[in-house]
Amino acid sequence: MALLTKKPKAAKAATPKAKAPAAQTKREIAKDPLQQMAKDHLWMHFARQSGMESGNGVPIITKGVGHHIFDSTGRKYIDGLSGLFVVNAGHGRKRLAEAAAKQAEELSFFPLWSYAHPSAIQLADRLADYAPGDLNRVFFSTGGGEAVETAFKLAKHYWKLQGHPMKTKVISRNIAYHGTPQGALAITGLPGMKAMFEPLVPGTHHVPNTNIYRAAEQGYMGEVTDELFGMWAANEIERMIEMEGADTVAAVFLEPVQNAGGCFPPQHNYFKRVREICDKHNVLLVSDEVICAFGRIGEMFACNAFGYVPDMITCAKAMTSGYSPIGATIISDRIYEPFKHGQVSFPHGYTFGGHPVSAAVAMENLDIFEEEDLNGNVRRNAPAFKATLEKLKDIPIVGDVRGAGYFYGIELVKDQKTKETFNDDEAERLLRGFLSKALYEAGLYCRADDRGDPVVQLAPPLTIGQPEFDEIEQIMRDVLTRATNLL
Numbered sequence: 001m002a003l004l005t006k007k008p009k010a011a012k013a014a015t016p017k018a019k020a021p022a023a024q025t026k027r028e029i030a031k032d033p034l035q036q037m038a039k040d041h042l043w044m045h046f047a048r049q050s051g052m053e054s055g056n057g058v059p060i061i062t063k064g065v066g067h068h069i070f071d072s073t074g075r076k077y078i079d080g081l082s083g084l085f086v087v088n089a090g091h092g093r094k095r096l097a098e099a100a101a102k103q104a105e106e107l108s109f110f111p112l113w114s115y116a117h118p119s120a121i122q123l124a125d126r127l128a129d130y131a132p133g134d135l136n137r138v139f140f141s142t143g144g145g146e147a148v149e150t151a152f153k154l155a156k157h158y159w160k161l162q163g164h165p166m167k168t169k170v171i172s173r174n175i176a177y178h179g180t181p182q183g184a185l186a187i188t189g190l191p192g193m194k195a196m197f198e199p200l201v202p203g204t205h206h207v208p209n210t211n212i213y214r215a216a217e218q219g220y221m222g223e224v225t226d227e228l229f230g231m232w233a234a235n236e237i238e239r240m241i242e243m244e245g246a247d248t249v250a251a252v253f254l255e256p257v258q259n260a261g262g263c264f265p266p267q268h269n270y271f272k273r274v275r276e277i278c279d280k281h282n283v284l285l286v287s288d289e290v291i292c293a294f295g296r297i298g299e300m301f302a303c304n305a306f307g308y309v310p311d312m313i314t315c316a317k318a319m320t321s322g323y324s325p326i327g328a329t330i331i332s333d334r335i336y337e338p339f340k341h342g343q344v345s346f347p348h349g350y351t352f353g354g355h356p357v358s359a360a361v362a363m364e365n366l367d368i369f370e371e372e373d374l375n376g377n378v379r380r381n382a383p384a385f386k387a388t389l390e391k392l393k394d395i396p397i398v399g400d401v402r403g404a405g406y407f408y409g410i411e412l413v414k415d416q417k418t419k420e421t422f423n424d425d426e427a428e429r430l431l432r433g434f435l436s437k438a439l440y441e442a443g444l445y446c447r448a449d450d451r452g453d454p455v456v457q458l459a460p461p462l463t464i465g466q467p468e469f470d471e472i473e474q475i476m477r478d479v480l481t482r483a484t485n486l487l
């Protein structure tokens with residue numbers, strides 16, 4: 001382990017500066033103790049270590065203020081992704097830090113294993129209030145993958161208690177991401193992310209998603225209207241249930257707006273039809289709102305924005321705006337009912353699930369949401385945000401701009417008319433070779449993603465408005481225009 005004898009220069013260079021300093025050179029990176037410790041010891045998530053190994057360094061983010069972040073050289077960026085769809089209330093909120101400190105002083109830790117503590121109780125009560133229908137019971141975890149894992153296990157357990165031990169399978173959508181635990185990963189619809197971990201939990205099946213821009217590629221053959229495509233995509237779930245046998249299917253896991261692939265909102269009729277199908281076949285509907293909850297779509301829970309009541313909601317990320325980790329699975333009275341009696345218990349839990357500090361921070365964060373009407377801000381401004389981003393369509397490689405609320409994906413194509421996409425080599429050169437770095441260097445932290453077709457994703461803090469939409473559009477315009485000229 002490398003030991004620091006004195007404070008590294010990099011750690012104190014984080015204050016905002018009027019003029020952005022230049023990015024670190026390779027020689028500066030080699031002399032930077034934090035960069036060296038990262039190179040020697042840090043394994044980053046979902047990332048190629050080769051960049052760091054070759055001495056290029058890694059962006060080290062040291063400070064956040066509002067919708068901006070700062071790196072270790074003092075350079076300032078718009079946080080166009082709220083960290084990772086997390087910092088919805090923005091960075092640097094002192095009162096959230098104070099809520100954490102107050103709770104840590106009072107009761108730093110206690111588990112929810114047969115005992116309880118006030119902050120988890122109060123947060124459960126509040127989440128149940130925000131949730132639709134009879135979703136009144138909250139099972140806490142520490143993040144989104146665990147919330148999904150909990151819902152998966154609970155669905156299987158529920159059906160066993162109901163006398164349907166064979167109802168164990170799960171249906172989800174192509175390209176959807178639901179987390180990394182082996183159950184959640186099995187539900188994930190990204191084969192490339194799963195291959196090296198097979199065999200995973202068996203019995204997960206994938207159906208088309210709501211990407212209407214790529215309707216034909218998904219096997220849809222009719223006239224492409226919102227109505228017809230939405231009905232077809234929902235009916236594909238029914239087709240899968242019937243193919244597998246309803247008596248073997250436990251649940252359907254769907255995000256309100258699918259993230260991976262680049263923000264696929266549902267068609268207006270999609271969830272109504274999905275709910276009918278689930279009811280008809282006695283299959284549970286799980287709304288995976290790890291990204292979409294807490295204002296991303298302008299409501300505390302996005303199912304409320306799209307008018308459906310699921311049987312369970314999974315959520316995490318922005319519940320605390322990232323000031324402390326927590327996840328939750330919110331469960332309907334119907335699913336909870338058999339667990340109320342006698343000696344039945346759900347043999348599942350996490351040491352840190354519903355951590356007192358995180359729960360206290362979540363309460364304070366949700367107070368901020370209400371006091372500042374962050375959800376209202378999103379609802380009022382979402383059309384203007386979308387319209388501003390749609391201006392980018394005059395750039396030849398911009399194929400589609402889609403999303404909802406403060407959550408957008410910009411799909412890049414080789415040919416706007418034919419929608420021809422980039423091959424793997426081209427996508428690699430465009431996204432990893434140029435765009436990610438160029439956007440960042442131009443002052444916008446966002447995500448260039450190639451898990452489906454190449455997209456740039458935006459999910460900024462919910463506090464911003466038109467001036468920031470324009471700033472984001474200008475940066476993207478400049479970088480995407482340069483990308484077009486490179487091709």
Ligand SMILES: Cc1ncc(COP(=O)(O)O)c(C=O)c1O
Pocket residue numbers: 143144145146148177178179180255259288289290291316317
């Ligand atoms: C829809 C969805 N479900 C689950 C997860 C997993 O959450 P976590 O990374 O907190 O485990 C994510 C993460 O991005 C997600 O987007």
